[in-house]
Amino acid sequence: MTKAQLIQNIKTKKTMLCVGLDVDMDKIPQHLLQTEDPIFEFNKAIIDATHPYCVAYKPNTAFYECYGSKGFASLEKTVNYIKTTYPNQFVIIDAKRGDIGNTATMYAKAYLQNMPGDAITVAPYMGEDSVKPFMQLPNKWAVVLGLTSNTGAQDFQKLPLPKFNAQGKIEVELLCEVLMRKVATWGTTENTMFVVGATQGVLIKAIRQTIPNHFLLIPGVGAQGGNLQEVIQNGSIPNEYGLLINSSRSIIYASNGADYAQAAGIEAQKLQQEMSVYI
Amino acid sequence: MTKAQLIQNIKTKKTMLCVGLDVDMDKIPQHLLQTEDPIFEFNKAIIDATHPYCVAYKPNTAFYECYGSKGFASLEKTVNYIKTTYPNQFVIIDAKRGDIGNTATMYAKAYLQNMPGDAITVAPYMGEDSVKPFMQLPNKWAVVLGLTSNTGAQDFQKLPLPKFNAQGKIEVELLCEVLMRKVATWGTTENTMFVVGATQGVLIKAIRQTIPNHFLLIPGVGAQGGNLQEVIQNGSIPNEYGLLINSSRSIIYASNGADYAQAAGIEAQKLQQEMSVYI
Numbered sequence: 001m002t003k004a005q006l007i008q009n010i011k012t013k014k015t016m017l018c019v020g021l022d023v024d025m026d027k028i029p030q031h032l033l034q035t036e037d038p039i040f041e042f043n044k045a046i047i048d049a050t051h052p053y054c055v056a057y058k059p060n061t062a063f064y065e066c067y068g069s070k071g072f073a074s075l076e077k078t079v080n081y082i083k084t085t086y087p088n089q090f091v092i093i094d095a096k097r098g099d100i101g102n103t104a105t106m107y108a109k110a111y112l113q114n115m116p117g118d119a120i121t122v123a124p125y126m127g128e129d130s131v132k133p134f135m136q137l138p139n140k141w142a143v144v145l146g147l148t149s150n151t152g153a154q155d156f157q158k159l160p161l162p163k164f165n166a167q168g169k170i171e172v173e174l175l176c177e178v179l180m181r182k183v184a185t186w187g188t189t190e191n192t193m194f195v196v197g198a199t200q201g202v203l204i205k206a207i208r209q210t211i212p213n214h215f216l217l218i219p220g221v222g223a224q225g226g227n228l229q230e231v232i233q234n235g236s237i238p239n240e241y242g243l244l245i246n247s248s249r250s251i252i253y254a255s256n257g258a259d260y261a262q263a264a265g266i267e268a269q270k271l272q273q274e275m276s277v278y279i
Numbered sequence: 280m281t282k283a284q285l286i287q288n289i290k291t292k293k294t295m296l297c298v299g300l301d302v303d304m305d306k307i308p309q310h311l312l313q314t315e316d317p318i319f320e321f322n323k324a325i326i327d328a329t330h331p332y333c334v335a336y337k338p339n340t341a342f343y344e345c346y347g348s349k350g351f352a353s354l355e356k357t358v359n360y361i362k363t364t365y366p367n368q369f370v371i372i373d374a375k376r377g378d379i380g381n382t383a384t385m386y387a388k389a390y391l392q393n394m395p396g397d398a399i400t401v402a403p404y405m406g407e408d409s410v411k412p413f414m415q416l417p418n419k420w421a422v423v424l425g426l427t428s429n430t431g432a433q434d435f436q437k438l439p440l441p442k443f444n445a446q447g448k449i450e451v452e453l454l455c456e457v458l459m460r461k462v463a464t465w466g467t468t469e470n471t472m473f474v475v476g477a478t479q480g481v482l483i484k485a486i487r488q489t490i491p492n493h494f495l496l497i498p499g500v501g502a503q504g505g506n507l508q509e510v511i512q513n514g515s516i517p518n519e520y521g522l523l524i525n526s527s528r529s530i531i532y533a534s535n536g537a538d539y540a541q542a543a544g545i546e547a548q549k550l551q552q553e554m555s556v557y558i
Contacts, residue, residue, distance in 0.1 A: 022382070062376070062378055062382045062383075062385040062386045062389065065351075065386065065389040065390075066386070066388045066389040067393075068355055068389075068394070069348045069351040069352035069355055072344075072347070072351040073347075073348035096377055096402070096405075097375070098402055099375055100427070100428065100429040100431075101429065101431075103301070103339055103341045103342075104341075106342055106345040107341045107345070109345045110341065110344040110345040110347070111344075114345065114347055115347070123375070123377055123404055124404065124435065125402055125403065125424055125435060125436065126402075126424065126429060126431050126436075127432055127433060127436070128430070128431045128434050129430055129431040130429065130431050131431070145404055148379070148405050148406075150379040150380065150406065150408050150409065152379075152405050152406020152409050152410075153405065153406055154406060155461060156403065156454075156461075157405075159457070161438060161440065162441055175435075175438070178438070182434060
């Protein structure tokens with residue numbers, strides 16, 4: 001999907017919502033366990049109920065791989081279902097992959113070609129040759145980890161690095177800012193996004209100054225405690241919006257009864273209505 | 280597997296060799312393509328031919344995921360085959376995973392429980408809660424990226440960070456060293472290893488001073504150009520060896536004729552003989 005199409009979808013549907021499909025068999029309604037593919041059945045119903053209120057879906061691969069090759073097949077079916085039934089939805093495979101060049105190319109093939117994802121999340125620690133292969137397929141995106149929503153973001157992402165300012169004096173800059181500025185030079189705003197956690201509050205504003213024109217994928221609204229209004233005010237781009245705001249657990253586990261899909265639709269609609277004020 | 284068992288295996292077999300199972304269908308002997316599971320058939324023959332000369336195997340998940348759920352099943356079969364047939368082999372799932380705490384726990388379950396890997400490679404950028412779940416299962420290991428073998432290692436892993444020395448003066452230290460020292464405090468030498476590329480030459484010596492007691496997984500010998508003697512002299516630990524040295528392509532693609540397994544065995548034996556001098 002192109003950036004222009006994504007922006008148009010946000011504008012038309014008045015939502016920046018991305019629904020995270022992190023399916024845990026222990027948390028889904030128990031009557032689904034009798035079906036042949038409980039994970040896919042669950043996802044299909046959630047997708048059918050939430051699609052009017054979101055522009056993107058984000059399945060996290062961990063939740064599929066932990067059920068082995070059968071779980072991997074559920075992931076394939078889910079991604080294929082979304083892109084076949086609702087082709088305007090932007091699908092982010094949340095895989096956080098990163099490996100040396102020839103191996104990264106295999107991952108790009110796996111998730112952006114064989115599986116028809118629009119984007120994949122990428123771990124940047126291994127540098128340029130590990131990230132670029134995800135930026136080289138037409139209308140496909142690398143969503144690179146910048147500043148994440150978890151407590152561990154403190155450990156390395158916020159390490160201070162020395163930097164000379166315009167007056168020749170030493171200032172400090174966070175590793176995540178240095179990293180995002182560098183990664184931004186490897187691609188364009190048409191094939192690169194960054195993950196920035198909703199829980200990072202005012203830092204989102206600083207990051208928006210560092211990378212003014214890139215879309216940000218923002219997890220951490222909802223269960224993890226990030227504030228929607230603050231995120232939009234600090235992170236959006238005039239006219240282009242520039243944000244995909246993810247919510248997983250608070251939508252997909254809104255109910256674990258027979259009404260789970262309906263309840264997910266209601267939660268997604270609530271978030272859509274909150275977001276529509278800004279669009 | 281415990282550290283004592285691993286050291287004993289190195290001592291008994293006089294080898295630190297880890298064989299990387301990075302199977303590309305375009306590179307395997309074409310007669311295997313008629314079998315039901317070419318990847319598994321290839322791996323099985325390679326494993327049967329090389330097991331006397333190595334103490335570890337390392338399948339890289341990218342090469343399986345790019346064949347979808349069928350490829351994922353080949354990975355499961357391969358890992359099960361090794362641990363059932365040659366239980367003394369240490370199996371490292373080269374997955375380079377890293378995600379927030381509850382998601383990392385799912386990955387640990389996928390690769391160290393459901394799949395009987397001894398170890399998984401872990402990307403550390405997301406910090407403590409993303410790494411620790413891989414250190415918490417008995418006799419299982421997190422193999423954390425330190426300084427990798429690829430050209431992109433230059434981009435972030437070698438960023439200089441300021442540090443006060445014992446005399447109160449500012450010195451610089453590389454990000455990868457700061458990172459490895461911190462990660463080392465989250466686990467023990469019984470559940471944590473680090474990836475350090477063979478191509479990093481003299482830096483391996485500096486890293487051995489930073490983390491004197493941890494096993495290192497060393498990729499990059501062979502096709503990538505790292506020097507075996509230099510690696511062992513700079514990186515080994517007295518009496519404990521402390522190294523697993525990986526070679527993939529130069530062993531598994533030693534021939535692409537009907538003699539591919541035999542040729543792989545010969546290559547592995549050559550490396551074992553070179554290593555035996557130091558054990």
